Amino acid sequence: MITKKLEQFLEEEIQKLGYEEKVRVIVSNRRELCDYQCDDCFRLAKIYHKSPMEIGNRIVEAIQNSPKYAEYFKEVTFANPGFINMTLSDTLINQQVRCMMEKEKFGMEMPSKIDTYVLDYGGANIAKPLHVGHLRPAIVGESMKRIIAYMGHKTISDVHLGDYGLQIGQVIYGILKDQKQVEEITLEYLEDIYPKMSSLCKEDEFVKTECANITKDLQDGNLEYQLLFQKIKEVSGNDCKRLYDYLGVSFDLWNGESDSYPYIPATTEVLKNIIEVSEGAKIIPVSEVTDAKELPPLIYQKSNGAYLYATTDLATIYERMEKYHPDYILYVADSRQSLHFEQVFRACRKSGLTKNTKLEFLGLGTINGTDGKPFKTRSGTAPKLDALFEQIKGIFLSQKEDNKDMEEEDIDKIVNAILKFADLQNNRERDYIFDIRKFSNVVGKTGPYILYTFLRIQKILESVSLDSNISNHIYNEDDRKLRLHLLELEASLNSALKERLPSLLADYIYTLALLANTFYQNNRIQGLTDEVQKNDWLSLFNLTKNVLKEMLNLIIIDIPQFM
Numbered sequence: 001m002i003t004k005k006l007e008q009f010l011e012e013e014i015q016k017l018g019y020e021e022k023v024r025v026i027v028s029n030r031r032e033l034c035d036y037q038c039d040d041c042f043r044l045a046k047i048y049h050k051s052p053m054e055i056g057n058r059i060v061e062a063i064q065n066s067p068k069y070a071e072y073f074k075e076v077t078f079a080n081p082g083f084i085n086m087t088l089s090d091t092l093i094n095q096q097v098r099c100m101m102e103k104e105k106f107g108m109e110m111p112s113k114i115d116t117y118v119l120d121y122g123g124a125n126i127a128k129p130l131h132v133g134h135l136r137p138a139i140v141g142e143s144m145k146r147i148i149a150y151m152g153h154k155t156i157s158d159v160h161l162g163d164y165g166l167q168i169g170q171v172i173y174g175i176l177k178d179q180k181q182v183e184e185i186t187l188e189y190l191e192d193i194y195p196k197m198s199s200l201c202k203e204d205e206f207v208k209t210e211c212a213n214i215t216k217d218l219q220d221g222n223l224e225y226q227l228l229f230q231k232i233k234e235v236s237g238n239d240c241k242r243l244y245d246y247l248g249v250s251f252d253l254w255n256g257e258s259d260s261y262p263y264i265p266a267t268t269e270v271l272k273n274i275i276e277v278s279e280g281a282k283i284i285p286v287s288e289v290t291d292a293k294e295l296p297p298l299i300y301q302k303s304n305g306a307y308l309y310a311t312t313d314l315a316t317i318y319e320r321m322e323k324y325h326p327d328y329i330l331y332v333a334d335s336r337q338s339l340h341f342e343q344v345f346r347a348c349r350k351s352g353l354t355k356n357t358k359l360e361f362l363g364l365g366t367i368n369g370t371d372g373k374p375f376k377t378r379s380g381t382a383p384k385l386d387a388l389f390e391q392i393k394g395i396f397l398s399q400k401e402d403n404k405d406m407e408e409e410d411i412d413k414i415v416n417a418i419l420k421f422a423d424l425q426n427n428r429e430r431d432y433i434f435d436i437r438k439f440s441n442v443v444g445k446t447g448p449y450i451l452y453t454f455l456r457i458q459k460i461l462e463s464v465s466l467d468s469n470i471s472n473h474i475y476n477e478d479d480r481k482l483r484l485h486l487l488e489l490e491a492s493l494n495s496a497l498k499e500r501l502p503s504l505l506a507d508y509i510y511t512l513a514l515l516a517n518t519f520y521q522n523n524r525i526q527g528l529t530d531e532v533q534k535n536d537w538l539s540l541f542n543l544t545k546n547v548l549k550e551m552l553n554l555i556i557i558d559i560p561q562f563m
C-alpha cells in the first residue's frame with residue numbers, strides 16, 4: 001500500500017536523524033498542494049522538545065537528500081505550522097498502479113491475524129410484512145459483511161428473526177378465532193390477520209391480555225401453539241427469504257429469538273451474580289457512575305416468568321460465544337435501539353459473558369420521504385418492500401422510452417442499484433431523504449450513473465487486447481488524478497472497515513466513476529496513434545473497470561448487461 005511505503009521511507013529517514021518513532025502518512029486534505037501528507041511533526045516536537053517547524057524542516061531536508069528522493073517524489077515541502085507535504089513522482093505512481101493491475105485484490109495487504117465477526121442484521125419480524133424500515137438493516141449489514149470478508153476476515157451472518165414477540169401471540173389468537181387449520185395459514189392470510197389483530201389489541205384490553213398469554217404459553221412450549229408457530233415461521237420466513245434474495249442479502253444462519261431459548265438456563269447461570277430481584281422480576285442493574293443520565297436496569301425476566309427481548313439477545317450471545325468464539329459481534333439495527341444494546345453490552349461485560357469479544361452497535365438513521373418525514377405510502381403506512389420495488393421500477397421506466405425494452409433481470413439490477421446507492425452513500429447514522437426520482441437519474445450521485453459509467457468503460461475495452469506492461473508516463477492532470485484515486489482504494493476500504501461505514505466505500509466508488517468520466521470526456525483515447533500511450537490509457541481503464549466491479553459487489557450492486 002502506498003501510504004505504508006511512504007511511512008516506511010519516512011521512518012528510515014527520521015531514524016537517521018535520531019528520532020525513533022512511527023509516523024503516519026495520509027491522503028492530503030488539500031489536493032491542490034500535494035498528494036499525501038504527514039502531520040507527525042507536532043508529536044515529534046513534543047517528544048524531542050523542539051518546535052514542529054525545526055523538526056519538520058530537518059525531516060524535509062533529509063528526505064530531499066535521500067538517494068530515493070527522485071524515484072519517489074516530484075516534490076516534498078514543509079508547510080507551516082507542522083506539515084510535510086508530498087507530491088509523488090510518476091515513477092512511484094506507476095509502480096503502484098502496476099502492482100494493482102497484477103496482483104489479486106489489487107495488491108491489498110491481508111491481515112496477519114484473521115478475526116471472526118458475527119454480524120447480526122436484517123432482523124425481520126415473523127408474521128409482519130417486511131417494509132421500508134427493514135431496508136437499511138439489510139443493506140448496511142450485508143455490505144459491511146462483504147467489506148469485512150473482502151479484507152480477509154471471517155464472517156458469520158445471522159438474520160436474527162424477531163419470531164417470539166407479541167405479534168406471534170396475536171396471529172395465533174386470530175387463527176384460533178377464525179378456526180383455521182394449519183394448512184390454511186398462507187401468506188395472504190397472515191398479511192390480512194396481523195394488522196387486524198394488532199389494531200384489535202389496541203382497542204380491547206381483554207384480547208391484548210389473551211395474546212400476551214398465548215405468547216407466554218408458546219414460549220413455555222405449548223404444543224398446539226408450537227405447531228402453528230412453526231407453520232407461521234415457515235410461511236413468513238420464506239417470504240422474507242424471497243425479499244432478501246431480491247436484494248442480494250444472504251445469511252449463514254436463519255436463527256431467530258426463539259432459537260435462543262434452549263440457551264437461557266446456561267446464560268442465567270453465567271449472569272447469576274449480577275441478577276437481582278425487584279418486585280418479583282429479575283433485573284440486571286447496568287448504570288455506571290460515569291453516566292450523565294442514569295441507565296435503567298435491563299429486565300431479564302418478568303414477574304410472570306416471561307422472558308424478554310434482552311433475554312433472547314443475551315442467550316444468543318451465549319450461544320455465539322460457545323459456537324463461534326467471535327472476536328467481534330456487530331449489530332446493525334435502528335438507532336432507536338441503542339439503549340437496548342447498551343444495556344445488553346453492559347450486562348455482558350459485567351458478567352464476563354463475552355470476555356475479550358467486542359460488541360458493537362451500528363445504529364441506523366431513518367429513511368424519509370421527500371416531505372422529510374418517515375417514508376410512507378399515500379395511505380400513511382410504511383410501504384411494503386414489493387410495492388416499493390414496483391414504484392422504483394415504474395419511475396425508472398418512465399424516464400426514457402428505451403428503458404421499457406430492457407430485460408427484466410437488468411431492470412431488477414437497476415432497481416437495486418437505485419435503492420442501494422441512495423442508501424449507502426449516506427453515513428448510516430444519519431436520516432436521509434429517499435427521493436426516487438432523483439436517485440433514478442443517470443446523472444448525479446446515483447446508482448444508475450455509476451452503472452452507466454461502468455458499461456461505457458466496458459464498451460471502450462471491448463475487443464481490445466492489452467499489453468500488461470504500462471509505461472512510466474503520466475500524460476496530463478485528469479490522468480494523474482485518476483491514477484492517484486486508484487491508489488487510494490486500500491485506504492478507503494480500510495477506513496470503511498475500521499469506521500464500520502460502507503458510505504466511505506460508496507464515496508470512493510462515486511469519485512472513481514466521476515474521474516473516469518471526466519478523463520474520458522477530455523481525452524480521446526480512440527483517436528490515439530501513439531501505441532504506448534493508447535495501451536497505457538486502456539490499461540488504466542481496465543483497472544478502473546475491475547476496481548469498480550469488485551467494489552460495486554461490496555455495496556451489493558450487480559451490473560446489468562445493457563442500460
Ligand code: ARG
Nearest residue numbers: 120123124160161162313333
Ligand atoms: N427484530 C428487531 C426489530 O425489528 C431487530 C433485531 C436486531 N437484532 C438483535 N439481535 N436484537 O426491531
